[in-house]
Structures are given as C-alpha cells and as structure tokens.
Amino acid sequence: MVEEIKERFFEDLNSAEDLQKLNAIRVKYLGKKGVLTAQLKLLPSLPPSERPLVGKLINEIKVLIEKELSSKEAFLKEAELKKQLLSEYIDITLPGKYTPFGSEHPLNKVLAEIIDIFIRMGFSVEEGPEVELDYYNFEALNIPKEHPARDMQDTFYISDEILLRTHTSPVQIRGMIKRTPPVRFIAPGKVYRCDADISHTPMFHQVEGLMIDENVTFSNLKGVLVTFIHLMFGQDVPVRFRPSFFPFTEPSAEVDMGCILCRCHGCRVCKNSGWLEILGAGMVHPVVLENVGYDTERYNGFAFGMGVERIAMLKYQIDDIRLFFENDIRFLRQF
C-alpha cells in the first residue's frame, strides 16, 4: 500500500513541470485532505500490532516526499528564473546611449601642457591686451619707428598708435612695469600678423617667457629651455642653440631641437637638416630694462618665445596650420 503511494508520487513528481503543478502535488500528498493524511486516518482501524510499523512507514514516506518536493521546487525555481532572464536578454552589441565628452582644441591642449611645465619651474602666468599700443609692441622693445626689424613683422594697424600685437613680447614690458625683480612669468596668447599662406595664418598663438633677477646668465637660459624641451618632447631630444637677432634680446639665440620625426636623419619636415626651429630666446637687451626703469647693473635676465601652432604641429604631426582654425569636428575630435 505505502509502496504504491511512493510509486504514484514519483510518477506525479516527474510529470511536474512548474511550481503550480508542484504545489498541486504537495496538496495531493501532504494536504489536509491528502493521500498521507487519509492513510494516517486509517491507522486506528488497523490491528494495534501493525499500527507502529505502518505509522513509521507513513512517516518515512512523508519525510521523503517533503524532501523530494523541496528539491524539485528549488530546481523549478531556478529553471523559471533562467527562463525569465533569458526572455530579458538584450543586444549588448548595440552601441551605448552616450554623449561623448567634448574635445579640447589641440592648441589649448598643447598650451596647457606648456603652461604646466613652466608653472612647475616656478613661473607665474601673465596676460596682456591683444589690441596693443605701438609703444609696448615695438618701441619699448627696442624697435623704434622705422627700425628695419619692423619689416620682419607685418603688422595690422588700428591707428598710428594702436595695433594688433605681433608677438606676446609686449606683455614682458607690462609685466616688468607692474613688478620689481625678481620677475619670472610666462605670457601665453593670441598674436596677429597680416600674412596668410600655406604656413601662415593671420592669427596664431605664442608663449612668451621672462626671468629677471640678480645673476641670471645665458647658461641659465639654456638650462630652463633645455629642461622645457626635454619635458615637452622627451629626455633624449638633442637641443641646439645658435646665434640670431632680435632687437629686444642680446645675445639672441634661435633654439633648435633634433627632428623628432626622423630622429635627426633628415626629412621633409626638417628640410633635411635634422633640426627643427622651436624657440627664439636671448638675454633681455639693456635698452628694454632701461625702458622699464630697472637697474641694468644689478639685474639682468632672459626672455624667450615660442609658437604654439608649431609645437602642436610637431607633436601631433599636423601638416597644415589652417586645420587649427577650420574647426572641422572630424579634426577636433582627434584630440
């Protein structure tokens, strides 16, 4: 009899495909009106000698059924969860919904790097007007009216006295007038020259640097600029200083670094020389220091200037300066 119940239970259990059916089975066997309860109710009608044995058997089967039911239940629950999760699958290969971060303009990106390096070397950052007085742009920098050096720079004029600054050097003068030595700052910004072709745009960016103190030497100028170039382009880049001419520095130097594209073997970018012009520099001309009322016997110093476009072009291997100002987002997004 009990064996029969067991057999039927396993038949039912095997046919149970979901939790609902499983529950029905539970009720059928363990419910108040279930099979086992019915069997227990029959106990009193059995002869007393059989009762303990049958009772024991019924209890055993009850434990078995409960165990089987709960393990089947766990199995079905897991199967059901799996089924549900499967139904919630999405195409994870579709692109995500996002707004890409914007991109910094490459010139500002490079500018930020340059500024960071000099700030670490103890320079502060100075600003000056872009529409500037002739006095600051030229005269105070030892470029009097009708000086041949004015031919080197094609100037946009606003009036006889006012122009668009042709370099960031006027900030040197303004910065020195505002301070007393020691003076150490850089001046980044836009500059203008009326010149437009493959390699020139009428507006471009420069960073000017100035250091005035007691006992500043040409050797210090070299130290600062070599350090800058090594931080910007790599520790192993060779640097060369050669004499040049600027009216507001003397001795003046053009600073070249080994071509980073061909590793100094000669290529189109470096015109087969292996060198790239990267900075103009020099010891501040005594006339300039006199113009701002500094004692030239006590103080001297150095100044330097660099083109941000030039550095960005070398760094990112950009071959056309005009790309910076076309603002095509296919270009901008690369930075």
Next chain:
Amino acid sequence: MRVPIEWLKEYIDIEVSAEEIAKVLTNIGHEVEAIERFEDDTVLEVNITPNRPDCLSIFGIARELSAFFRKPLRFPEIYLTEEKADEIDFKIDILDPDLCNRYAGCIVKGVKIEPSPPWMARRLEKCGIRAINNIVDITNYVLLELGHPLHAFDLDTLKGKCIRVGTPQSVTGNQTSLITKTLDGIAREIPSSGLLIWDAEEPIAIAGIMGGLDTEVKDATENIFLESAYFNPLSILRTSKVLGLKTESSYRFEKGTDINMLEKALLRATFLMRRIAGGEVYGKLDVYPKLFAPKTVILRYRRVNSILGLNLSKDYVYDIIERLGFEIHGSDEYFTVTPPSFRVDISREIDLVEEIARIFGYDRIPSELPKAQIGFDDTRERVAIAKNNVKESIRTSCLRKGFNEVINFSFMGSQDLDMLKIAENDERRKLVKILNPLRIEDSYMRTTLIPSLIKNVEYNVAHGNRDLRLFEISKVFINKEKPIEGVPHKDSILPEERTHIAAIFYKEKTKTLYRDDIHEFYLMKGVIEAILENLKIDNHLFVRSSEGFLHPGQSADLFINDIKIGFVGTLAPFVYENLEIRAYRPRIVVFELNLDCIIQFSKKDIIYRQLSKYPYIERDTAIIVDSTLESSVLRDLINQHRSDLIEGFYIFDVYQGDNIPKGKKSIAFNLRYRASDRTLTDEDVDKIHNALITYILEKTGGQIRT
C-alpha cells in the same frame, strides 16, 4: 644670401668641406638654410640677420670665417693709379650732407659694351642675378663681392658735367613731389624729402634705390660715370617704403653700408672695367663732407662672464675681439674697443658680449638651471588663480557636456552683424577697425563670437558633420568712443577687451536608435545651469530675451544681480535665410556669456552644510493652470512661501491635451520635505503642503488636477 664656395675661396684659404663651412656659419649666427650642388661648385643659401649688413657679401662672409678660423683674408685686386686725375672736368655737389655723407665717382671712357666674360656671368647666375652687359654686370658683381652698391650712368646723357645730390625740396626749394622714370620704365612719384641724384638739369636716379631710364647704360654707351656713395640708412628706408620699391642696393643702404668700403668698391669696379670692358679710367672724385667717427665701447671682461655664465680669461676675450677686426686697448678692469666701420651694429657693451658668445660657441656654454629667488606677489597671483579657475571650470563644464572646443580668428566683417540685424546703437557696433585687413570681411575685431560659430556649423554641415556642439572662449573687443577723461595713462585709448564664452548646438534631424527628442533650447540652458551650479552661483535669473536675432519665444537673457550676463536661444528664422544649411526649418541654438562678469559673481568660498539625519517625506501634486503661465511663477511662489522644511522642488511633467481644458495645461511637480532636527510626521507635512498648494492655487487661479 647665396654664397658660392668657389668664389668664397678667392678671399680665404680654408681646407674644409662645404658642410663644415655651413655648420660654422650657422654656429656663428649666419644660418645656412640650404646647400645647393652644382657640377663644379656648391652654393650656400645663408640667412643674414638684419643687424649684420656687413655680411651681405662674399667678402663679408669670408671676413667672418677668417675671424673664426684665424686665417688671413685676401682683398681682391683694385685699380690704384690715377694717371689722369687732373684732366677731369666734372663736379659733385652734395646739397643734403645729412642724407648723403659721402659721394665718390669715377669717369671711365671708351668702354666697349659686350656680354660679360663667362666666369663672371656664371658667378652672378649662381647668386641669382641675370647677366645684362659687362658694365652693369660689374656693378652687380662688386655689390655681391664687397657688399657696396654702385651705379653706372651713361656719361654722355648727363647734362652740364656735374652731379648734384639732393631732395626735390633742397634742389627746387618747393615742397612738392616730382615724377621721374626709373630704369624699369615705371614713372615714380618721389616725395619732396626723397633723396635724388641730379645732373645740371633734372633728376637722373633715385639715390641708393634705382637708376633713371634716360641715363642707363645702353649698348651704344662709350663713357661711364660710376657712382659709389654712402646714403643715410633711414632716408633710403623711408623712400623705399613710400615707393614700395626694394632693390639689392636699397636693401644694403637701408641697413647701413661701410663708408670706408665705398672707395675700395669704386676702385675694384674700375679695375674690372679696365680689364673687361677696355675702358680708360680717369682719377676719382670724392666728396666727403661728414667724416666717419668711430665710437668706442667700454668692455668689462668680468661682465662678459657674469652675463654668459662662463669663466673666460681676459686674454681669451681680448683675442676674440681682436680677431673680429676691432681695435682694442686693455687695462686691468676693462677694454676700450673701437669697432671697424663695417660693424654698424656695435654700439654698446652688450653687443661685444654677443660677439664673444657667438665666436666662443653657444653650444659650449653649459646649461644650468637658475638658482633663483622667489618673487611672489600674492595679491596678483590670487586674482590670476581665481580667474583661471573659473575659466577652466567653465571650459570643463562644456567639454563634459560634449561640446568641442573651437578657435576662430578674432576678425569679422560688418556683414556678420548685419546678418544678425544687430541694431546701430547696440554696443556690438562699437567696432575696432583694422586699417589694413587681409580681406574686407575681416575688417573688424569681433564684438560677438556668434557669427564665427554659425560659420563653423555651416562649414561642418557642408562636410557631412551632422551633430554639432561647439564652444569657444575668446576675447571680444569693444571700441571706446573717446579716451576716458582724466586718465593720463596711454592705455585709456585701447579698446575694452572682454572674455566671452559662446556655444552653438545643431543636430540634423535623423532617425536615431534611441529616443532623443529634447528641445535644443533646454539642452543649452542646461549647460549654462551646470556652469553656474559648478561656480556656486544661485542668484541668477532667466527672462525672455531682448536679442533680435533669437526666436522671441525660444530665448532668454541671463541676469545675475540685475546685470545682463548673456543670452541663450534659438536663432530667429531670418538668420537661416543666408545660411548654407539645407535642412527644412533647421533649429540652431546658441548662447554667449560674458566670462569676466561671471568671474565676479562666482562664490569663492564653499562652506559645508550638515546632512540631515532624519528621513524625508515627498508629495507629488499636479495643478491645472493657464497654458501661458510660466514655470518660474511656480518656483517664485514656492520661494516666497519659503519654509525651512522644503528641501527640494522639481517639475516632472508639463502636459496639454486630452482631459485638459483648452487654454490650460497641467504642471506636475514634486516637493520634498525634511527637518534638520526631528522626524517629520505625515501630519506635519500635510499641514505645510496643503497651505502651500492653497497659496499657489490662489495666486495662479489654478486648480488641483484629479
């Protein structure tokens, strides 16, 4: 300047390669930009800096190399005998001795005009000068060889056996300009202060710049008057500029020629004429009213070391200066140095320091970081840091919001303002005008960044870029009508420079994978709100915009403390009419803010507020109001009713349509209540919330949506 090595070696014996010569020249300040090979020669392209006119000749370059290599210099052969000096019947008269310090000349008779000998023609050609005839070529040859310009006149075309040197003013006594024809056949107007060469009757050449057409050497010329003079550099520069005429000759005169080379150049040319053109040379005339007086410069050799960071000996310094052809006398502390007449660039001690540095070699100077004192002006630095922080915070906000940074030229044209119909009395019409713009469209400095950004969108759309978020941080320039009175400082005449930030958003309507149908106005306004929040600015106000180029219904002006900071809005339909954007009813939204103003209002100090430990209670409410009612009214009413217990407020739905009467709309919002010192009960909140809603309904005439 082009330097053929073969020619160079005529003046100096150096046994080194062209590459080595190029390297040395570059290292001493004459950058060799290119090395060009010929079958039998190598030519160096040397870049001579404007302060070194003495190097604008083959001999000048040889002189530099001679100083560097310590090799003797050979001067070319010149004609020295003056057998017929007394037979000359010719006069030179300098009327403006300040403009012409010295004027010399030679008469050469019976020359035969022919093509130059091949060796000379070839040398000229290698230097980029076309051979014409022997006489003209000799003047060019000597110019390249010695750096001194000469001019040959056809003697028989000169009237009155004399040369006069003077300006139209000093010759005619009038302040009027006059016209003369130069040998390139062009009639040129000479200002009354421009120096000319005259015969007895009329001008025959523009001094130092170009000869006249009538007196030039022709094939039939037999007799020559050869000029060698020293003209005032500034005078030549001025006239050359006025005429827009630059020649090999004017270029050298305006930089300063060697007044002592003048005579040698003349004798060198006559030597060549006699040999090549077969002329008979008559003795030279030389009028020299202003004698050259060399300047002496004091050089302290300790100063050399303290500027360069070197430890050179006194003898070493002495040696370099002497090698360069300077006269030098020593004492214990300093030298007295007299530069030679060709070194017009030397006038101060620092000029000599540079000479020592470049001959010693820049590369041999050690590089050493400075041992500097710290000079720190904390007031100035604090301002600079604050300003930079705000600027960077705004930049970062835009970048995070997906905006690409652009940089445009600072120029614009008046048509850019017309396109936006900017009113005549608008501040943005206070233009800074460029006198010499490259293009008429770039005649002014920008007073707004919007036109450039619109052009960026046009450009990108034309190149197939459809989703555009761009921003720019740049200066704008507002002209001052007149200098601020009572400000003696020159800066008062400069325009006002303001830093602006502007952004533009345009997205072509395309099918997208995910829904993205927010009105662009809200997206842009959101960027501004994010910027302000980041800077802890909360006292701002958006009101309907007064900008004519924005859609009146989709634009707002931003105010902080009653000061207009900028605007945000959709461009008005008329703006699109001129644009090359083909979309049907495109919607472009822009904003522009005055960054300098924002900097003033940004909160510098952040003070932490304690977080409440008690739970919050929220209430959602929907009310039906007139469809014209703006959400700001609701916000203002809640602010007026301000209770310390209201922690937050936001609108989560605005709806018009089914179930809502015509002319009405439903606004649904959430209010969150929390106390900082106790747990609120539902009863507490009901009391406050109901009172607030009653107040709102009363003020707006609305009703609860059920």
